[in-house]
Amino acid sequence: MNKLKVLVVDDESRMRKLVKDFLVKQNYEVLEAGDGSEALDVFFANQDIALIILDVMMPKMDGWQVCREIRSYSKVPIIMLTARTDERDELQGFQLGVDEYIAKPFSPKILVARVEAILRRTAQVAEDVVIECGGISIDKAAHVVTIDGKTIDLSFKEFELLTYFMENKGIALSREKILNSVWNYDYFGDARTIDTHVKKLRSKMGEKGDLIKTVWGMGYKFEA
Amino acid sequence: MNKLKVLVVDDESRMRKLVKDFLVKQNYEVLEAGDGSEALDVFFANQDIALIILDVMMPKMDGWQVCREIRSYSKVPIIMLTARTDERDELQGFQLGVDEYIAKPFSPKILVARVEAILRRTAQVAEDVVIECGGISIDKAAHVVTIDGKTIDLSFKEFELLTYFMENKGIALSREKILNSVWNYDYFGDARTIDTHVKKLRSKMGEKGDLIKTVWGMGYKFEA
DNA sequence: TCTAATTATGAAAATTGTGTGAAACTATGG
């Protein structure tokens, strides 16, 4: 199977790398560009880019300009990254044919979800909506968790956390890793916050709570 | 980010330069060797070569020979360059563990594309997640140690220590070396502390504890 | 065999990591 290509345009290489890492993990091929003109070069050199993620704030040529240029040739889906929610910007974006709009800071999960959503709309992306393991099933689409056929009530973070655990079952996850995946990338809070969520998760999961194991001195692990 | 190192081996400097130019443009660091033995020298002098591009036709030691030599020590990806498509050659190549096979003359685009594809493929499987030796297996991802199929419970340091031993099996390790690798480099504690950990490790490992040998006046060694 | 050096061992002390509950803080919808 051919991977879908995503072009990430941002002047900060750190941000590019961050986005890239998550997309690569989801099995996308990621191309990078550090500024507007480079983005155009890369885009026209590759005929099969499936989606573009574009930062608004860039020196030289800003995101809007790049978007305009590309739109005059192509209908490729474009996601805009902006520093904050600004209605005027958003309006301008949709007029230019921006498909989505993500405000920084965003959680990598959100980003990936949006990318998948758009690509599903335009192209075909296989999606595993349901994760099942050890009597626990997660319906990502419905945002519902079922244990032994019984629905349990989880908060947003609890849901995200359990999903992350189950998507990485059998793998010991450090607190840092968990923070970087389930929380926003710029979250610098207390890692102990994870403990609290794990506690609540375990208690809501009843017996099955034992499936979330503590890896002493390291973090946690889900194991059926 | 560090550039990935690619070693280009060809007796024709013109060809080396050609390949090098394209890879440098793609932000790789390129090392060169003009014949087989030089290639081996360069390879072993650099511990972090990410990929080797190897011409088959070379005087003295040909590409197959070089490939064999390197394969006996390393799984580094190898791309072979041959003068024409020759099925016999291709067969031999894959038996030797060649990752790709490019027929001359090739377009530089093809070359670069193959290089990227391979590095992307291997980068994801980069880390050896499971180490196995003498009935002991370490799953670094899950942070789990199994002896003869049975999981044993190790603390964080014990796990690190055993991993270090097994990654250096057959090598006598001084206490200083162990401290520098398993502990932080700025650890100034008692080197005797290692003894204690070795003791606990040995006892937790049961019979297999004997595999950690004492090297008198020096340190320890793992040997299966 | 004897000695000096080195390593093994067990137990106590020091350190570090985790579970937990409560309180503070945030966001959201009336």
Place this chain on the structure above:
DNA sequence: CCATAGTTTCACACAATTTTCATAATTAGA
């Protein structure tokens, strides 16, 4: 603005780990 649910912080108790230390056992070499 309040009420509510969700999220984060914090501190304390407790548990597990790591380190230290004194003593016993072993080794190498004279």
